[in-house]
Amino acid sequence: MAGEKTAIIIGAGIGGITTSIYLAREGYKVTVYERNASPGGRCGQIIREGHRFDLGATIYLMPMVYKKAFESLNITPEKAFKTAPLPTLYKIHFDDGKEIAFTANKADLKKQLELIEKGSFKQSEKLIEKGYRLFQLAVDHLLGKNFYHLFQFATPKNALLLIKLKTYLRHTTYVRRFFKDPHLRKAFTFQNIYVGQNPYQAPALFSMLPAAELTEGSSFPLGGMYSITSKLVAIAQESGVNFVYNEPAVKILTENNKAIGVVLPNGSTVRAKVIVANADLPYVYRELLPDKNRSAKINKLKYSCSAIVLHWGLSKTYPQLSHHSVFLSKSYEENLKMIFKHHSLSADPSFYVHAPVRSDLSAAPDGQDSISIIIPAGHFVDNDKQDWNTLKNEARAAVIERLKKQGLTDIEEHIKFEICYLPQTWKNLLNLTRGATFGSLGHNIFQMGYFRPHNRHKKYRNLYFTGGSTHPGNGIPLVLLSAKLTSERIIKEQKQ
Numbered sequence: 001m002a003g004e005k006t007a008i009i010i011g012a013g014i015g016g017i018t019t020s021i022y023l024a025r026e027g028y029k030v031t032v033y034e035r036n037a038s039p040g041g042r043c044g045q046i047i048r049e050g051h052r053f054d055l056g057a058t059i060y061l062m063p064m065v066y067k068k069a070f071e072s073l074n075i076t077p078e079k080a081f082k083t084a085p086l087p088t089l090y091k092i093h094f095d096d097g098k099e100i101a102f103t104a105n106k107a108d109l110k111k112q113l114e115l116i117e118k119g120s121f122k123q124s125e126k127l128i129e130k131g132y133r134l135f136q137l138a139v140d141h142l143l144g145k146n147f148y149h150l151f152q153f154a155t156p157k158n159a160l161l162l163i164k165l166k167t168y169l170r171h172t173t174y175v176r177r178f179f180k181d182p183h184l185r186k187a188f189t190f191q192n193i194y195v196g197q198n199p200y201q202a203p204a205l206f207s208m209l210p211a212a213e214l215t216e217g218s219s220f221p222l223g224g225m226y227s228i229t230s231k232l233v234a235i236a237q238e239s240g241v242n243f244v245y246n247e248p249a250v251k252i253l254t255e256n257n258k259a260i261g262v263v264l265p266n267g268s269t270v271r272a273k274v275i276v277a278n279a280d281l282p283y284v285y286r287e288l289l290p291d292k293n294r295s296a297k298i299n300k301l302k303y304s305c306s307a308i309v310l311h312w313g314l315s316k317t318y319p320q321l322s323h324h325s326v327f328l329s330k331s332y333e334e335n336l337k338m339i340f341k342h343h344s345l346s347a348d349p350s351f352y353v354h355a356p357v358r359s360d361l362s363a364a365p366d367g368q369d370s371i372s373i374i375i376p377a378g379h380f381v382d383n384d385k386q387d388w389n390t391l392k393n394e395a396r397a398a399v400i401e402r403l404k405k406q407g408l409t410d411i412e413e414h415i416k417f418e419i420c421y422l423p424q425t426w427k428n429l430l431n432l433t434r435g436a437t438f439g440s441l442g443h444n445i446f447q448m449g450y451f452r453p454h455n456r457h458k459k460y461r462n463l464y465f466t467g468g469s470t471h472p473g474n475g476i477p478l479v480l481l482s483a484k485l486t487s488e489r490i491i492k493e494q495k496q
């Protein structure tokens with residue numbers, strides 16, 4: 001036991017599973033403790049009455065990041081996953097009936113954009129090209145590397161990098177330079193919501209999101225996003241990782257400057273040389289560790305927004321919906337203010353619909369549909385007095401009205417069942433602080449790079465973090481990078 005390389009991972013989200021593979025392949029004996037009955041966390045799945053839903057993540061963003069991450073695990077994505085191409089990335093529906101089908105097919109995109117604003121296609125090409133350069137720069141120099149100490153981050157070169165990455169400029173201000181038309185301005189900025197941000201406040205760096213989509217295109221893994229989770233679990237198990245489900249860590253045991261083990265609900269202790277927390281980082285500091293000062297500081301940081309999610313099993317299929325559809329509210333800006341300033345939700349929200357049966361018939365029984373509606377909403381706050389059920393009911397009514405306008409006139413009659421997630425549900429199910437689904441920590445520039453809570457504890461130098469709330473950030477591609485960076489750090493630092 002003395003010289004044995006052992007690791008405990010708390011949480012079987014994408015971050016925890018992926019880290020377990022890197023460590024097992026490095027000779028660690030790894031055990032993953034997961035509080036729920038199945039793996040995946042926010043990339044989990046729900047199956048009911050033959051309907052299959054991805055629990056959270058639905059969009060296969062940044063395929064090149066996946067490819068590189070998988071290759072570093074000796075996985076060839078084309079062999080590991082069967083995917084269906086998505087010629088239309090998603091359709092954006094505006095309240096006045098206008099639509100744009102985002103596609104990597106230039107001729108098709110040109111036709112649509114030029115109808116909205118003359119000359120806008122050329123402008124979009126410039127915006128996409130610049131945005132993709134920002135994306136590559138960010139992955140190479142900010143998101144894809146470890147910062148071990150401040151002096152490695154706070155260099156003149158990096159100061160210049162932050163300027164080049166347009167971190168000083170708001171995203172919407174930047175995009176206004178390219179388009180006059182409000183539809184186009186919204187279509188090229190709403191993607192900030194993917195990382196729980198308000199496009200009116202987020203830095204222009206995030207123009208990399210639509211740019212990456214429109215440059216790299218997208219596909220959908222057959223079997224749903226959960227097939228990524230199940231493949232990674234299978235590879236981890238082949239590498240010798242042991243998964244223990246329904247077994248939450250209730251405390252991380254520390255001794256002097258070390259984390260020595262984890263306490264389980266029955267009071268027993270399991271010990272290891274290295275502990276990796278994949279559970280939400282602010283929750284780990286608050287609930288599992290003794291040092292309350294650091295936790296109080298993390299509590300004051302900015303958190304991403306949350307989401308109300310409705311999964312509907314439908315007794316009929318609706319061809320009016322694309323695989324991914326975005327419905328932007330008439331009161332778009334007001335809706336964002338309600339989410340990010342008032343941590344609430346307006347009665348006429350913007351929302352997104354995932355309808356995977358269009359690319360994968362196995363997601364529902366024959367002739368039926370499985371759709372998930374994601375309504376970005378405020379995260380809850382301490383002593384929240386808001387009635388989230390009432391907010392949900394209002395939003396649900398607005399969603400149904402909007403879908404009826406889209407031609408899904410009888411949709412209400414065909415909802416066989418509904419599974420609903422409110423901000424509080426995310427906290428109860430996954431321990432996500434404030435139910436902030438797209439982090440939980442937000443991604444303003446003061447919470448990125450070296451400024452984001454680090455992937456190793458300052459005092460307990462064998463306690464590491466992986467996942468959405470540590471470096472580099474949230475979203476499956478970044479969480480895959482997080483697992484790689486954390487594992488590299490463990491391997492480098494724990495050699496002796």
Ligand SMILES: Cc1cc2nc3c(=O)[nH]c(=O)nc-3n(C[C@H](O)[C@H](O)[C@H](O)COP(=O)(O)OP(=O)(O)OC[C@H]3O[C@@H](n4cnc5c(N)ncnc54)[C@H](O)[C@@H]3O)c2cc1C
Nearest residue numbers: 011013014015035041042056058059249279467468475476
């Ligand atoms: C509604 C929604 C939509 C999204 N859409 C997209 C998308 O389209 N594309 C995309 O790339 N990303 C998307 N995301 C984000 C993506 O799902 C997450 O970034 C990613 O799955 C986070 O992985 P993780 O490993 O950091 O954390 P998690 O998935 O949160 O995993 C952490 C795990 O730790 C477990 N845990 C917590 N506490 C304990 C404990 N005490 N003991 C043991 N286990 C514990 C949890 O149960 C969980 O399984 C979305 C998320 C949501 C919620």
